Amino acid sequence: MKKETIHIKEWISDLQDFYFLSFQGLLGLVKRPFYSKDVIEQMDYSGAGSFFIILLISLFIGMALSLQLSAELSAMGFKMYIGKIVGVSIIREIGPVMTALVYAGRVGSGVASELGSMVLGHQVDTLRVFGVDPLRKLVTPRIIGSLIMLPALTIIGDTVSILGGYYIAVFVSHQSGSVYWTSIRGVLNFENVVSGSIKPFIFGYLTACISCYMGLSTKGGAIGLRRSTTRAVVASFVMIIVADFILTRVLFYIFGFSL
Amino acid sequence: MIVFDRVSFSYGIQQVLKGVSFSIPFNERVAILGGSGDGKTTLLKLIVGLLKPDSGRIVVDGEDITDKNEDELREVRTKFSIVFQEGALFDSLNVKENIAFGLREYSKMTEEEIDKKVRGLLGEVGLEHAIELMPEELSGGMLRRVAIMRSLAAFDPKMFLYDEATTGLDPVNADIICKLIVDLTQGGKGFIIVTHKVFDALRLAERFMFLKNGSILFDGNRDQLMQSSIPEIRVFLTELNPPLPASS
């Protein structure tokens, strides 16, 4: 067989493997055996472990956004819109995407390097020898962990961002606090909340599947580990941003927003 | 009995095994010698179905395992006790949990019974004191001993498979492992050890194979090995009588 043909074949079978992993990993939710201890451990690592970094980043994003808007809007005399614009952009867009990116940077690289070194150290083979399905034992808990923790982190991050925005609007830009909160309440309508909360589930699922896949397909020693860790983070980032656009488009269509 | 019938295997474009054939009864003590990257680990993984051959058949205990799926292979794998290179202990679990891993999967033992069994197994290799340690706290020799005990805790294997069991150990620890390997063959069980250490292979095995460039270059007993004129084997054998230091 020609080299090119083999490469194309490999590429297609890699893609198949990825779909298989994503699907079977999710199916593990309802199939036995279910490794609940591993799920708890993953939730602790990915959720509790990312808590403070998400708080910090969200706070500063909220403040920076509010600051930028104050400068621009007060020049035009539209300062009272700060709350509305901060609210919409945080809840619908910046909150979910930023939280997911930070999460992917931290958890994606962690998962890929952990699973990668398990592969290189024959630990994954050992699991199979003991009759344990690595998808069920390693992938499903990580998918569940992300499906639960990323949405939770996103809600916390959104709240902190909005509080940061409030601080700047009221104490730096000297706005009325009640106007800010009234606009935020107005922004918290069904459409915005739904579009803001569907995203983290999808992003979490993508990040978990991509990083598990990259980790489990590691080969070639330390260099290989570097490659799969980097790929896990880069691919997660790209997929999160692409998926964000697609989701936004689809949700706009569903909710009938006119452009 | 393990039978390889013209088995070929490749990782992508790199062909590792080229039509390898042999048969090994479960009670035989076999050493498969070969250099780094010659496909020794690959061969062991094929025996337990962790990898699938590109062509050829693999028969274990009269059953053709070539096309078996993961569930059907569970049964086949319980016939072996396999110890991977460097031990492959789960580094998130301590020594006790590593050894108990198979027991928890395969048996319905109570916590107390598991504890007793684990202590018993560790006692056999003089490592009771290490029961709470994590793998990273163990020395190379301890790691291999724990790995060997883990591999046989849950099943009653018919044959042992060792991947480089003594590689990277000092002579004293290598000696401990070799003795353990011999002890475990009591009752007529055999093993396959893949290694590049001729010295240890000669202490342990009665049959020798030499793997090179994806083919078996040699298959025979000790005397045949010592008298072989194959240049690669001669190079391997120099490990036994090292040349004198070069003098001017």
Ligand SMILES: Nc1ncnc2c1ncn2[C@@H]1O[C@H](COP(=O)(O)OP(=O)(O)OP(=O)(O)O)[C@@H](O)[C@H]1O
């Ligand atoms: N997952 C993999 N993907 C691609 N190539 C691989 C993979 N695993 C091993 N190889 C390559 O296949 C060849 C045989 O590998 P194998 O691990 O069986 O060798 P080995 O004889 O056990 O070597 P060592 O003494 O280093 O353990 C090597 O050249 C290795 O680089």
Ligand SMILES: [Mg+2]
């Ligand atoms: Mg090897």
